Amino acid sequence: MNEKITRFLTDHRPATPCLVIDIDVVEQNYKTLTESLQAAWVYYAVKANPAPEILKRLVALGSCFDTASVPEIEMVLAAGARPNQISYGNTIKKQADIARAYDLGVRLFAFDSDAELDKIAAAAPGSRVFCRLLTSNEGAEWPLSRKFGCDSEMAFSLLRSAPDKGVVPYGLSFHVGSQQRYPNQWDTAIAAAASVFTALQEVGVNLRMINLGGGLPTRYRKDVPPVERYTQAIMASLSRHFGDLLPEILIEPGRALVGSAGVIESEVVLISKKSFHDSKRWVYLDIGKFGGLIETMDEAIHYEFTCDRIVGDQETNCELSIIAGPTCDSTDVLYERTEYKLPIALQIGDHVRIHAAGAYTTTYASIGFNGFAPLTEYYI
Amino acid sequence: MNEKITRFLTDHRPATPCLVIDIDVVEQNYKTLTESLQAAWVYYAVKANPAPEILKRLVALGSCFDTASVPEIEMVLAAGARPNQISYGNTIKKQADIARAYDLGVRLFAFDSDAELDKIAAAAPGSRVFCRLLTSNEGAEWPLSRKFGCDSEMAFSLLRSAPDKGVVPYGLSFHVGSQQRYPNQWDTAIAAAASVFTALQEVGVNLRMINLGGGLPTRYRKDVPPVERYTQAIMASLSRHFGDLLPEILIEPGRALVGSAGVIESEVVLISKKSFHDSKRWVYLDIGKFGGLIETMDEAIHYEFTCDRIVGDQETNCELSIIAGPTCDSTDVLYERTEYKLPIALQIGDHVRIHAAGAYTTTYASIGFNGFAPLTEYYI
Numbered sequence: 182m183n184e185k186i187t188r189f190l191t192d193h194r195p196a197t198p199c200l201v202i203d204i205d206v207v208e209q210n211y212k213t214l215t216e217s218l219q220a221a222w223v224y225y226a227v228k229a230n231p232a233p234e235i236l237k238r239l240v241a242l243g244s245c246f247d248t249a250s251v252p253e254i255e256m257v258l259a260a261g262a263r264p265n266q267i268s269y270g271n272t273i274k275k276q277a278d279i280a281r282a283y284d285l286g287v288r289l290f291a292f293d294s295d296a297e298l299d300k301i302a303a304a305a306p307g308s309r310v311f312c313r314l315l316t317s318n319e320g321a322e323w324p325l326s327r328k329f330g331c332d333s334e335m336a337f338s339l340l341r342s343a344p345d346k347g348v349v350p351y352g353l354s355f356h357v358g359s360q361q362r363y364p365n366q367w368d369t370a371i372a373a374a375a376s377v378f379t380a381l382q383e384v385g386v387n388l389r390m391i392n393l394g395g396g397l398p399t400r401y402r403k404d405v406p407p408v409e410r411y412t413q414a415i416m417a418s419l420s421r422h423f424g425d426l427l428p429e430i431l432i433e434p435g436r437a438l439v440g441s442a443g444v445i446e447s448e449v450v451l452i453s454k455k456s457f458h459d460s461k462r463w464v465y466l467d468i469g470k471f472g473g474l475i476e477t478m479d480e481a482i483h484y485e486f487t488c489d490r491i492v493g494d495q496e497t498n499c500e501l502s503i504i505a506g507p508t509c510d511s512t513d514v515l516y517e518r519t520e521y522k523l524p525i526a527l528q529i530g531d532h533v534r535i536h537a538a539g540a541y542t543t544t545y546a547s548i549g550f551n552g553f554a555p556l557t558e559y560y561i
Numbered sequence: 562m563n564e565k566i567t568r569f570l571t572d573h574r575p576a577t578p579c580l581v582i583d584i585d586v587v588e589q590n591y592k593t594l595t596e597s598l599q600a601a602w603v604y605y606a607v608k609a610n611p612a613p614e615i616l617k618r619l620v621a622l623g624s625c626f627d628t629a630s631v632p633e634i635e636m637v638l639a640a641g642a643r644p645n646q647i648s649y650g651n652t653i654k655k656q657a658d659i660a661r662a663y664d665l666g667v668r669l670f671a672f673d674s675d676a677e678l679d680k681i682a683a684a685a686p687g688s689r690v691f692c693r694l695l696t697s698n699e700g701a702e703w704p705l706s707r708k709f710g711c712d713s714e715m716a717f718s719l720l721r722s723a724p725d726k727g728v729v730p731y732g733l734s735f736h737v738g739s740q741q742r743y744p745n746q747w748d749t750a751i752a753a754a755a756s757v758f759t760a761l762q763e764v765g766v767n768l769r770m771i772n773l774g775g776g777l778p779t780r781y782r783k784d785v786p787p788v789e790r791y792t793q794a795i796m797a798s799l800s801r802h803f804g805d806l807l808p809e810i811l812i813e814p815g816r817a818l819v820g821s822a823g824v825i826e827s828e829v830v831l832i833s834k835k836s837f838h839d840s841k842r843w844v845y846l847d848i849g850k851f852g853g854l855i856e857t858m859d860e861a862i863h864y865e866f867t868c869d870r871i872v873g874d875q876e877t878n879c880e881l882s883i884i885a886g887p888t889c890d891s892t893d894v895l896y897e898r899t900e901y902k903l904p905i906a907l908q909i910g911d912h913v914r915i916h917a918a919g920a921y922t923t924t925y926a927s928i929g930f931n932g933f934a935p936l937t938e939y940y941i
């Protein structure tokens with residue numbers, strides 16, 4: 182447990198639920214990543230947590246930014262970034278939004294279809310464009326659907342047509358799935374990208390960039406391989422498939438930069454059973470799926486919980502618990518199938534800390550479902 | 562399509578996405594329900610849509626209100642309701658929130674466990690309490706988990722203990738699951754409730770109320786049985802299990818009052834395929850799961866879409882489409898497995914109307930995921 186956050190919670194005793202983020206951890210994560218992947222430009226995935234405090238710190242560190250919408254672009258600019266540090270990475274954009282981004286100075290755009298390429302050509306002439314490839318998400322704890330990307334044949338054809346449309350065919354991107362457990366999982370995608378590079382070269386189109394997307398994990402309940410294992414595997418794949426002439430490398434970490442920087446402090450609202458004969462109890466917290474923990478959907482992300490009540494040996498002093506949120510929506514159950522143990526002595530009113538909760542919590546929260554306010558945030 | 566809403570959209574051409582609700586439809590739904598279930602008190606489930614315009618109209622009609630939190634209680638009071646028209650129906654409440662509700666004059670509370678009953682007894686002495694029974698949700702399109710309710714044995718025991726704790730054992734509630742397709746589905750729960758009534762009578766505890774919960778459907782893509790089919794089946798069950806001496810009856814419609822009153826106007830952002838060989842196209846709208854359509858989770862609720870492009874016969878002029886939202890989250894796909902057809906001639910920039918979208922859309926929306934603003938709302 183982060184000492185700075187512990188001290189803040191002890192000193193201020195803020196009302197729960199709340200998220201406390203240690204900005205220094207974000208900086209440390211950024212430095213660890215850039216040091217172990219010196220060849221790459223880091224484009225922070227703003228959607229993971231767009232708090233001004235985080236954006237400002239990353240601007241100061243020289244980070245670039247992957248944005249999903251015009252409001253995100255505006256937030257990044259407001260934090261002091263220059264437009265050339267920004268990628269408009271959403272492949273689904275209204276033409277008016279592309280035009281607005283262009284007016285703001287953004288010149289790097291993602292696409293995965295002819296219609297999107299046409300919109301960019303019309304609203305952001307002369308910009309650099311990169312095409313997203315559809316890839317396998319095996320090994321990802323938060324796998325992505327087929328929603329984004331196109332196959333290599335289509336990517337080739339679209340990028341080849343880019344110069345005639347008045348935009349610069351700049352590179353390829355892909356995403357191996359969020360919270361990716363296997364460092365080698367980038368290899369297939371890098372190989373596919375290299376093939377498209379080569380095929381385009383043969384027809385006179387020289388791409389310059391490969392965007393490795395997101396996927397680097399953060400530690401939840403279980404240890405994950407250290408970031409160096411990932412960056413080594415990625416660099417080895419790049420050398421294998423591109424040889425000595427490496428393209429410009431972009432990477433879009435979100436979770437890997439901010440996940441471990443945050444702790445959610447919550448309170449136990451109720452502990453109960455459904456029947457005198459039930460063996461398993463229910464523990465209801467004052468935060469749930471609609472208050473910021475949407476990544477527990479399908480019990481995908483397994484947050485780590487701690488509380489003060491554990492006395493002595495954890496194995497003997499804890500018992501299986503179903504963990505749920507406070508709303509009247511019965512889908513608002515965090516963990517029912519996944520085995521979670523909490524102290525037998527746990528009491529209503531006790532605080533429970535949810536670790537590595539810095540990513541995909543604040544802006545995911547509903548605006549007021551069941552009348553509950555969005556998550557309060559502290560950046561220290 | 563509601564004429565008033567069509568006129569509003571034509572006259573004002575509001576920016577998309579937006580929700581337009583015809584308050585008169587809410588009134589009509591309220592009247593249809595109360596006329597066909599004259600014996601019951603309607604407690605509107607505020608969580609379905611807590612807009613002040615809706616609450617005020619329902620106050621004027623004499624409705625009561627089922628609330629999930631103190632902010633919802635405050636919204637209902639602000640709309641002009643008296644505290645005795647309010648039920649605090651969430652079985653998971655902080656004691657401080659119970660105390661606050663009590664201070665505001667609320668005297669009717671739900672519970673399903675001994676700990677919750679103790680909290681109510683401590684913070685809201687003398688109040689009426691009702692116990693929620695755990696019931697089957699067969700036939701519901703948005704089934705509820707085991708999160709709420711306890712079994713009959715526990716309900717009996719807890720209600721029996723209520724007088725000694727200083728609260729009034731008032732009744733029983735249950736919920737047959739939201740968007741319940743089968744009018745007879747209330748029967749089992751009513752039978753179980755009647756058994757608990759009888760068992761408690763035998764030990765001198767006379768309950769007075771049965772709360773039928775929610776579950777009445779609204780029409781999405783498919784017709785649903787008319788509300789009279791439900792109310793007739795419910796009244797027949799009540800007579801069968803309670804005889805001539807019917808208890809006070811409460812019902813908590815949410816969706817059934819506001820669902821059909823609302824239309825979401827959205828815009829097509831992109832139409833594309835992933836490969837030249839794909840047979841099925843993707844249609845991306847400017848609203849998705851995180852912008853208000855969370856009930857498409859697991860493709861549970863099947864919204865009806867219309868657009869102007871259908872020329873001639875719908876069957877021959879429409880084609881299968883995967884429908885997705887605009888965010889960079891790949892879970893933000895509305896319908897992939899469910900068969901949806903949209904006009905072959907559909908163009909980027911076309912408007913698509915999403916019908917019966919008045920319930921569980923506005924407050925479910927994320928506060929700003931991917932930088933997208935929550936749903937704009939118009940009440941006419």
